Amino acid sequence: MSSLAPIRADAIETRRAETPLRRAMSDFVANPLAVFGLALLALIVLIAVFAPWISPQNPYDLAVIDVLDSRLPPGEKSASGQTFWLGTDDQGRDMLSAIFYGLRISLVVGVSSTIVALIIGLAAGLAAAYFGGRLEGAIMRIVDIQLSFPAILIALILIAVLGQGTGKVITALITVQWAYYARTVRSAALVEKRKEYMEAARCLALPPSHIVFRHLLPNCLPPMIVVATVQVAAAIALEATLSFLGLGLPITEPSLGLLIANGYQYLLSGKYWISFFPGIALVLTIVSINLVADQLRDVLNPRLQK
Amino acid sequence: MLVFIIRRGLQSVVVLAAMSLLVFVGVYAIGNPIDILINPQADQQDRERAIHALGLDRPLWAQYLSFLHGALTGDLGRSFVHSTSALGLILERMPATMELALAAMLIAVIIGIPLGLWAGLRPNGVAGRTIMAGSILGFSLPTFWVGLMLIMVFAVFLGWLPSNGRGETVDVLGVPVSFLTIDGLRHLVMPATNLALFNVALLIRLTRAGAHEALLQDYVKFARAKGLTHARVIGVHVLRNILIPIVTVVGLQFGSLIGFAIVTESVFAWPGMGKLLIDSINLLDRPVIVAYLLVIVTFFIVINLLVDLLYSALDPRVRLTETKG
Amino acid sequence: MTPAEDPVLLVEGLRTHFFTRAGVVKAVDDVSFQVRRGEVLGLVGESGSGKSMTGYSLMGLIDPPGRIVAGRIVLDGIDLRALGAEAMRQLRGNRIAMIFQDPMMTLNPVLRIDTQMIEAIQAHARVSQAQARARAREALVKVGIPSPDERLDAYPHQFSGGMRQRVAIAIALLNSPDVIIADEPTTALDVTIQGQILYEMQRLTRETGAALVWITHDLSVIAGLADRVCVMYAGRIVEEGDVADVLARPRHPYTRGLIDSVPSNNVRGQRLKQIPGMTPSLLALPAGCPFRERCARAGAQCVDAPPLRGFGAPGQMIRCHYPIVEEAVPA
Numbered sequence: 001m002s003s004l005a006p007i008r009a010d011a012i013e014t015r016r017a018e019t020p021l022r023r024a025m026s027d028f029v030a031n032p033l034a035v036f037g038l039a040l041l042a043l044i045v046l047i048a049v050f051a052p053w054i055s056p057q058n059p060y061d062l063a064v065i066d067v068l069d070s071r072l073p074p075g076e077k078s079a080s081g082q083t084f085w086l087g088t089d090d091q092g093r094d095m096l097s098a099i100f101y102g103l104r105i106s107l108v109v110g111v112s113s114t115i116v117a118l119i120i121g122l123a124a125g126l127a128a129a130y131f132g133g134r135l136e137g138a139i140m141r142i143v144d145i146q147l148s149f150p151a152i153l154i155a156l157i158l159i160a161v162l163g164q165g166t167g168k169v170i171t172a173l174i175t176v177q178w179a180y181y182a183r184t185v186r187s188a189a190l191v192e193k194r195k196e197y198m199e200a201a202r203c204l205a206l207p208p209s210h211i212v213f214r215h216l217l218p219n220c221l222p223p224m225i226v227v228a229t230v231q232v233a234a235a236i237a238l239e240a241t242l243s244f245l246g247l248g249l250p251i252t253e254p255s256l257g258l259l260i261a262n263g264y265q266y267l268l269s270g271k272y273w274i275s276f277f278p279g280i281a282l283v284l285t286i287v288s289i290n291l292v293a294d295q296l297r298d299v300l301n302p303r304l305q306k
Numbered sequence: 307m308l309v310f311i312i313r314r315g316l317q318s319v320v321v322l323a324a325m326s327l328l329v330f331v332g333v334y335a336i337g338n339p340i341d342i343l344i345n346p347q348a349d350q351q352d353r354e355r356a357i358h359a360l361g362l363d364r365p366l367w368a369q370y371l372s373f374l375h376g377a378l379t380g381d382l383g384r385s386f387v388h389s390t391s392a393l394g395l396i397l398e399r400m401p402a403t404m405e406l407a408l409a410a411m412l413i414a415v416i417i418g419i420p421l422g423l424w425a426g427l428r429p430n431g432v433a434g435r436t437i438m439a440g441s442i443l444g445f446s447l448p449t450f451w452v453g454l455m456l457i458m459v460f461a462v463f464l465g466w467l468p469s470n471g472r473g474e475t476v477d478v479l480g481v482p483v484s485f486l487t488i489d490g491l492r493h494l495v496m497p498a499t500n501l502a503l504f505n506v507a508l509l510i511r512l513t514r515a516g517a518h519e520a521l522l523q524d525y526v527k528f529a530r531a532k533g534l535t536h537a538r539v540i541g542v543h544v545l546r547n548i549l550i551p552i553v554t555v556v557g558l559q560f561g562s563l564i565g566f567a568i569v570t571e572s573v574f575a576w577p578g579m580g581k582l583l584i585d586s587i588n589l590l591d592r593p594v595i596v597a598y599l600l601v602i603v604t605f606f607i608v609i610n611l612l613v614d615l616l617y618s619a620l621d622p623r624v625r626l627t628e629t630k631g
Numbered sequence: 632m633t634p635a636e637d638p639v640l641l642v643e644g645l646r647t648h649f650f651t652r653a654g655v656v657k658a659v660d661d662v663s664f665q666v667r668r669g670e671v672l673g674l675v676g677e678s679g680s681g682k683s684m685t686g687y688s689l690m691g692l693i694d695p696p697g698r699i700v701a702g703r704i705v706l707d708g709i710d711l712r713a714l715g716a717e718a719m720r721q722l723r724g725n726r727i728a729m730i731f732q733d734p735m736m737t738l739n740p741v742l743r744i745d746t747q748m749i750e751a752i753q754a755h756a757r758v759s760q761a762q763a764r765a766r767a768r769e770a771l772v773k774v775g776i777p778s779p780d781e782r783l784d785a786y787p788h789q790f791s792g793g794m795r796q797r798v799a800i801a802i803a804l805l806n807s808p809d810v811i812i813a814d815e816p817t818t819a820l821d822v823t824i825q826g827q828i829l830y831e832m833q834r835l836t837r838e839t840g841a842a843l844v845w846i847t848h849d850l851s852v853i854a855g856l857a858d859r860v861c862v863m864y865a866g867r868i869v870e871e872g873d874v875a876d877v878l879a880r881p882r883h884p885y886t887r888g889l890i891d892s893v894p895s896n897n898v899r900g901q902r903l904k905q906i907p908g909m910t911p912s913l914l915a916l917p918a919g920c921p922f923r924e925r926c927a928r929a930g931a932q933c934v935d936a937p938p939l940r941g942f943g944a945p946g947q948m949i950r951c952h953y954p955i956v957e958e959a960v961p962a
Binding site: 529532534 | 720722723724725728731750
Binding site: 150159244247286287 | 439447454457558606
């Protein structure tokens with residue numbers, strides 16, 4: 001005789017549906033540091049976008065700057081009564097305005113190179129994971145070799161070979177970055193590929209593009225987002241380093257790195273502000289991006305979702 | 307074990323050959339080889355003579371062979387600027403870079419691993435969180451900016467340390483080193499610390515992650531169940547496991563330190579290979595660039611090989627399966 | 632060897648709670664039992680029943696956010712909860728030892744076997760390296776591992792699963808503990824190896840007179856091995872008694888359900904019997920009897936949590952308002 005009863009419908013609880021996105025967002029804002037980073041980043045992006053409108057002075061309009069105003073410390077006024085809140089550089093340019101414009105250029109170069117590198121890396125990684133075999137071996141071998149060298153070295157050699165100029169700097173940045181994306185995408189795609197529903201999809205003879213775009217790609221997105229965010233910061237830092245070394249952007253595109261380089265020679269004589277303030281701007285940009293990226297990594301990491 | 311060494315050695319030779327081919331192609335086939343090897347200031351007659359002398363009018367494969375030959379015998383051309391052997395210039399500057407890199411690695415290990423261990427063992431304490439926040443800074447801050455700040459604070463405002471150059475050197479086994487003199491140390495401190503920063507942050511995070519993960523493992527619970535002291539559980543069981551990936555990272559990072567040193571050497575005017583490279587790029591002294599590339603690539607390959615050997619020596623699981631195969 | 636009279640291990644009213652962000656998880660909720668020397672006690676339950684947590688609580692291995700909040704644990708007259716950390720450490724691995732489920736993970740993969748055995752000895756006694764190694768070697772022989780000298784120099788990954796578990800057992804026996812807690816030691820092994828290990832454990836406990844607490848979800852293991860059994864559900868003991876009595880005449884509906892759901896107890900060709908529903912999340916336990924939602928015998932009284940009281944054969948205890956009173960389970 002059985003002492004067991006049929007299943008009662010109300011015995012099974014249902015919890016309010018919590019989409020991954022909603023949970024990710026609420027996890028994100030749980031960390032005050034990350035929220036601070038996001039706010040700071042938003043401010044920086046706004047400054048960069050609206051630079052021409054909010055700068056006190058257009059530092060690259062030769063008619064406005066006066067070389068007699070050069071190397072004034074922060075807070076001094078110009079002959080025409082304008083206050084230079086962060087001082088002036090050796091050409092008489094207002095540092096605050098130069099920084100706003102410089103932020104713009106640094107961000108544009110960093111973000112655009114990241115986007116292109118991401119597309120290339122995504123394509124390479126997905127192809128490697130999906131087709132496997134010799135193609136995968138070849139691509140990953142190249143990726144491994146490239147990643148075993150420091151980015152700065154690769155960038156420098158490329159500049160040495162290709163020459164200088166904005167396009168070449170962006171090319172160098174792209175070349176340095178694509179490998180990270182390729183490797184991340186391939187790992188994530190491989191994990192997905194081994195799952196059983198992929199076997200099923202292949203048995204159903206679904207077209208490869210469907211499998212790749214509907215199944216492999218969405219699974220790679222969380223780690224990609226994290227890598228991309230970190231890489232933007234790294235690209236900005238790398239461009240600044242190259243410009244500081246004199247091998248980056250030309251003088252016509254004065255990024256923060258160039259501003260810092262300009263001020264380097266005056267550092268020893270105590271005119272620190274020409275390098276210092278652009279440096280602070282650079283650091284704030286990079287740190288805020290990294291704060292956001294750090295939290296994104298914890299939030300999007302499936303292993304930590306326990 | 308011997309088989310493993312031989313196999314990896316052969317792999318390294320293959321990679322080295324491939325890289326030499328890449329450098330050759332980059333310099334001779336893509337770039338304008340005439341400009342690279344012949345001083346652009348030479349006049350037409352000299353150029354033609356030089357072209358013939360350098361064999362640039364021969365087929366490409368023949369040129370590659372003589373390039374290889376030159377590389378193996380240590381002749382990588384003469385610097386335009388200094389008119390001495392390019393390879394010689396690099397080797398002359400190598401001790402300075404090595405000293406900087408080694409000092410930086412030492413600082414990174416001494417500071418990074420204990421801090422990371424602490425943060426991993428007490429992740430929720432104030433110290434733990436501060437250390438992790440600090441490590442984010444270590445990653446984010448661009449090396450050159452930190453260097454500038456160090457100079458600003460310690461050399462300009464406080465006047466404690468010199469702002470550039472290398473200090474007095476003493477010859478040890480024919481190699482000039484500067485850390486044995488007070489003056490040398492004073493010059494070494496800032497650039498080495500600057501260079502170490504990224505790795506300090508990296509080691510902190512790595513050690514912390516390793517310790518954190520290790521503590522969750524069953525073998526830690528089992529070690530405690532055996533009644534072992536806390537010191538032994540952490541010091542032997544946890545440490546031995548996390549040291550393996552850390553040691554390999556330290557080894558691999560050493561190579562990248564040589565790369566990052568380029569920036570630090572420029573900021574602090576440290577007379578190493580890196581500064582030479584930057585100057586050469588600016589002055590278009592291409593033979594030196596080529597020589598630097600080949601030296602660096604060789605260096606990286608050697609480091610990778612040594613790290614692999616070290617890894618298999620440390621991790622018994624890897625070592626024994628390799629010898630079975 | 633007949634079990635002596637006084638219990639070597641006495642557990643009374645043990646409660647281990649985990650204070651998480653999502654709420655309080657009462658992993659072990661009022662657990663009491665006794666084990667005498669040479670006796671084997673089975674602790675049976677599904678995952679999440681609190682059986683492993685009971686084992687860890689006995690060993691003092693509960694980490695924050697968990698804590699033992701109430702109860703007594705007395706090992707051969709020593710009140711374990713009153714001990715400081717260092718005193719507890721001295722007893723662990725010495726008078727009370729534990730064997731874990733997955734031996735690949737419990738043995739440290741980068742340390743040699745002899746290192747891991749010698750340190751267990753040297754943590755509790757001042758013996759030389761050579762003496763400790765000799766004792767380790769003896770222990771390996773006792774658990775039936777061939778070529779013990781070579782095995783001592785080896786690493787865990789060079790052993791098969793069954794061998795590794797034997798090593799873990801040897802380590803547990805090294806200091807001749809009074810109580811051994813075995814947490815599902817055969818679950819990760821093949822069935823044939825399982826049989827061997829069970830036989831070894833039985834032999835060793837009879838020989839050494841240690842008390843054995845065997846934690847498992849597998850009733851068939853208990854049937855062959857244990858003297859007494861405690862059935863756990865949602866952190867509480869719901870039925871307790873001599874193995875023969877409990878398996879032949881289970882009084883609690885959950886125990887009955889467990890026995891019925893063993894495939895070999897089912898009639899061929901008919902639907903397999905199963906307990907409906909799922910084990911409740913320990914965060915959201917319903918008030919009253921935790922088994923209420925899945926129980927066919929649930930009635931009005933079940934809104935109040937039932938107490939543990941004697942019922943059925945002598946020494947049998949049950950926590951139920953409507954225990955089963957029918958006779959034996961059909962063979």
